Amino acid sequence: MKPRIAIDAMGGDEGVRVMLGGAAEARHRHERFTFLLVGDEKQIKAGLDNHPNLRAASEILHTEEVVKGEDKPSQALRKSKNSSMGLAIQAVKSGDCSAAVSAGNTGALMAMAKLALRTMPGIDRPALAALLPTLEDTDMVMLDLGANTECDARNLVQFAIMGAVYSQIIFGFERPRTGLLNIGTEESKGTEALRDAAAALRAATHLPMHFQGFTEADKISRGDVDVVVTDGFSGNIALKALEGTARFVTDLLKRSFQSSLRSKIGFLISRPATELLKHHLDPNNHNGAVFLGLNGVVVKSHGSASIKGVANAVEVAARLVEDNITxxxxxxxxxxxxxxIASNGVAASGSGSQGSDGFPK
Structure with a gap:
């Protein structure tokens, strides 16, 4: 299947310029990609003047209505039939496109995608999954990152299955090492939902994963596991703490290197190492969060992603289509x-990231 991807050209901090630039870069890398560009036709046509390779592989679906970053999901749903975000998702539902990519409001994107595409059989709630850097050669998959603030054991097991399959596709692992985020590694630690989910995953040895039990937050980035599973509340907090720590480290290094002449000389000597660190922590190199569990592929780009970041999100969408993740x-x-699976009686809630894009701005 040649991926035909619907691009919400109006989403994100810079809209058309970055979204078209990212699609064009992805098209340059992969000539088989084709696109449906959804948004204001005048702006899109002007943007395509800079990307003839993209123009030759694209159609435009005109709309002037845009979901704003501050719109609540309920407000966005009222725009679902005419907004650039809603029409991109509808193109996946109709089969006109095989995936949709948007850098817009995450809560709105989740609400629209769930309403239009519905959850696939056997999945109670979709989850937001993203790739995060580790000390190892490959990234890791983490979910849920904000779609469901409360989860029962069944939700967590379903997330683990989806995350493991996602890891298989992206990294080629036969049985990804999978862990549940918890406050300790002992089997007695954590909530009833976590303990019930762990018991179910330990017993299901035929699943496409190597379940490693509980993992603590300070081990997330070490690369000891390939998939980290948690509820959206804890996952979103952990994500923002990780990204905040990354910015803290880079800002602290910058301040240290500017503190004296000797430090500036030291910076010049160590520049190759600091550039490598900067590249490794750059969120654009890991861009493209996925709503797993829907009857279709929807990928969320970081709202402030660069052209390179959007291109990576497009490539993630295409990879999931070609490997038929659903x-x-x-x-x-x-x-x-x-x-x-035993339920602890806690009903999973709706989108926990209303008005947020799930990532720090």
């Missing part, structure tokens, strides 16, 4: 009935 998750669920 069917692969469904195949695993056919052999594993999560409805039998």
């Amino acid at each position: 069917q692969r998750i469904g195949d695993v669920l056919k052999d594993f009935d999560t409805s039998a």
Whole structure:
């Protein structure tokens, strides 16, 4: 299947310029990609003058209505039939496109995608998954990052299955090492939902993962696990803490190197190492969060992503389409009935990231 991707050209901090630039860069890397560019036709046509390779592989779907960053999901849903975000998702639902990419409001994107595409059989709630850097050669998958503020054991097991399949596709791992985020590694630690989910995953040895039990937050970036599973409340906090720490370290290094002439000389000597650190921590190199569990592929780009970041998000969307992630998750669920998993009585809530894009600005 040649990926045809719907681009919400109006989303994100810079809108058309960055979204078209990212699509053009992805098209330059992969000539098989084609696009439906959704948004203001006049702006899009002007932007395509700078990207003839993208123009030759794209169609334009005109709309002037845009979901704003401050719109609540309920407000955005009222725009779903005519907004650039809503029309991009509708293109996936109709089968005109195989995936949608938007840098707009995460809460709105989640609400629209869930309403239009619905959750796939065997999945109670979709989860937001992203790639995060580690000390190892590959990134890791973490979910949920803000779509569901409260989760029961069944939700967590479903997230683990989806995250493992995602890791298989992106990194080629046969049985990704998977852990549940907890306050300790002992089996007695954590909430009832966590303990019940861990028991179910330990017993289900046929699942496409190597379940490693509980993992603590300070081990997330070490690369000891390939998939970290948690509820959206804890996941969003952990994500922002990680990104905040990364900015703290880079800002502290910058301040230290500017403190004296000797420090400036030291910076010049160590510049190759600091550039490597900067590259490793650059969120654009890990851009493209995915709503897993829907009947279709929807990818969320960071709102302030660069052209390179948007291109990476487009490539993630195409990879998931080509490797048929929805069917692969469904195949695993056919052999594993999560409805039998004990519930702790906590009902999973709706989007926990209303008005937020799930990432620090």
